[in-house]
Amino acid sequence: MLRAAHSDQIPLKRGTWTAEEDQKLISYITRNGIWNWNSLPRAAGLSRTGKSCRLRWVNYLRPDLKHGNFSNEEVETIIKLQLTMGNRWSKIAARLPGRTDNEIKNFWNAHLKKRLKKVQANDPFQGTIQSKFVKSSEDGIGNLFPCAQKESIPAEGLGGRPTSSEPSVGDFSSSSGSLIELESIGKLEEDSIDFLDFSGDAQSSCQRSLSVGPTHSFCDGSVVLGNQLRFQHCIKPCTSYSTGFPISPNLSTLNFSSTADSVAEINQNHVIKVKNSYDSQGLSSELQNFLEKPFSVDDLLKVEDDAPTSTNLIWLDGSCSYPFTFPQFY
DNA sequence: AATCGCCCCAACCGCACGGAT
DNA sequence: TATCCGTGCGGTTGGGGCGAT
Numbered sequence: 001m002l003r004a005a006h007s008d009q010i011p012l013k014r015g016t017w018t019a020e021e022d023q024k025l026i027s028y029i030t031r032n033g034i035w036n037w038n039s040l041p042r043a044a045g046l047s048r049t050g051k052s053c054r055l056r057w058v059n060y061l062r063p064d065l066k067h068g069n070f071s072n073e074e075v076e077t078i079i080k081l082q083l084t085m086g087n088r089w090s091k092i093a094a095r096l097p098g099r100t101d102n103e104i105k106n107f108w109n110a111h112l113k114k115r116l117k118k119v120q121a122n123d124p125f126q127g128t129i130q131s132k133f134v135k136s137s138e139d140g141i142g143n144l145f146p147c148a149q150k151e152s153i154p155a156e157g158l159g160g161r162p163t164s165s166e167p168s169v170g171d172f173s174s175s176s177g178s179l180i181e182l183e184s185i186g187k188l189e190e191d192s193i194d195f196l197d198f199s200g201d202a203q204s205s206c207q208r209s210l211s212v213g214p215t216h217s218f219c220d221g222s223v224v225l226g227n228q229l230r231f232q233h234c235i236k237p238c239t240s241y242s243t244g245f246p247i248s249p250n251l252s253t254l255n256f257s258s259t260a261d262s263v264a265e266i267n268q269n270h271v272i273k274v275k276n277s278y279d280s281q282g283l284s285s286e287l288q289n290f291l292e293k294p295f296s297v298d299d300l301l302k303v304e305d306d307a308p309t310s311t312n313l314i315w316l317d318g319s320c321s322y323p324f325t326f327p328q329f330y
Numbered sequence: 331a332a333t334c335g336c337c338c339c340a341a342c343c344g345c346a347c348g349g350a351t
Numbered sequence: 352t353a354t355c356c357g358t359g360c361g362g363t364t365g366g367g368g369c370g371a372t
Contacts, residue, residue, distance in 0.1 A: 016340070016366080038357065054358080055341065090360060101360075106339050109362095334372080342364070351355080 013047045017056050021046060025053055026061055059102045066098030070107060078104055079112065 013021075028044035034057075037050035046053060059065075070078070074096055081092040089101035089108075096104065 014342075036357075049342095050357085051343090052341075058359090059340075087361065102340080105361075110338055332372105334370105336368105336370085338366105338368085340364100340366095343362085344360105345362105346360080347358085349355105349357090351353100 012049055014052070017060075021048070022056070022061060025057060029057060055102075059100045064098060065100065070099075074099065075112075078108065082108060082112075 024044050024046055028040065032043070034040065037054045039050070040046075041048045041050055041053050044053070048056075077096060078092060081095060085091055087105070087108075089105045093099055093101040093104050
């Protein structure tokens with residue numbers, strides 16, 4: 001397809017780039033560098049828009065780009081970052097040297113998202129996606145993303161550990177669901193917990209209760225973490241933030257403070273460590289102190305604005321990054 | 331062999347943002 | 352302060368490849 005050019009009516013080419021055009025662009029940038037994308041095509045003898053040239057260079061011709069399949073490590077990184085950041089492809093790409101936002105976006109849409117939908121359909125906790133990516137410290141991508149493996153994993157195998165050797169990246173032929181490993185959650189060193197959830201708006205957010213429990217259990221969407229803390233869903237949605245951060249009915253009169261401007265930052269920086277010093281009747285003093293800090297509504301709203309709507313994350317042990325999502329009952 | 335439908339991905343589009351004037 | 356311009360980002364499109372029929 002051709003379009004009229006700016007002032008001199010030279011037709012602008014669109015569509016797939018030819019090898020000749022690629023060579024012109026490479027040669028020009030190699031000789032002269034990038035100084036102005038809008039002026040570059042004319043100077044380089046290309047009948048393209050500056051935008052098209054930029055896209056071609058950034059996404060395909062740049063010498064530092066990797067080409068070919070994503071490695072397991074890259075897939076793992078994409079999944080983790082997408083779960084925390086949402087569709088911030090450029091930010092995700094910045095963490096993957098040699099990969100472009102466009103490439104990652106395409107890979108996500110073509111492979112990972114589709115797989116997630118299937119997993120979600122088999123999820124006993126309907127509505128969750130990220131709950132499938134609980135990762136134990138000793139396992140690699142197979143556990144982070146079990147369905148990447150060729151072997152079929154029984155959907156009823158809650159707690160079962162995939163044992164496949166090397167998962168095939170991009171081969172998601174298995175349609176069986178992956179499942180949460182509660183046991184692996186309990187292996188956290190120092191029983192530390194690093195959380196927060198700023199998901200959704202006031203009408204759709206789930207409240208969570210936080211209480212101390214002596215045993216593992218797994219019922220009604222509640223989870224006992226590391227034999228210590230229990231995060232439990234409330235079916236009723238949050239109707240107000242006036243009582244502060246909606247962690248728990250028990251704690252709703254306590255306030256939470258954050259100067260973070262993104263969920264990712266909160267997950268990175270706000271670490272609540274509940275060590276063995278807690279007693280069964282209450283929260284650790286550290287957690288107590290954390291929750292008692294003044295909470296700014298503006299801070300929360302700021303976070304809300306910035307948060308991906310799908311984010312419902314609790315991170316266990318920030319150094320290992322265990323993403324976890326609670327089901328939403330609404 | 332021909333046709334159809336689906337999938338992937340390179341490329342495009344619209345919009346937002348930031349710097350310059 | 353308002354406007355313009357260049358750039359970057361994320362969503363969407365459409366053409367080609369490929370398997371199924």
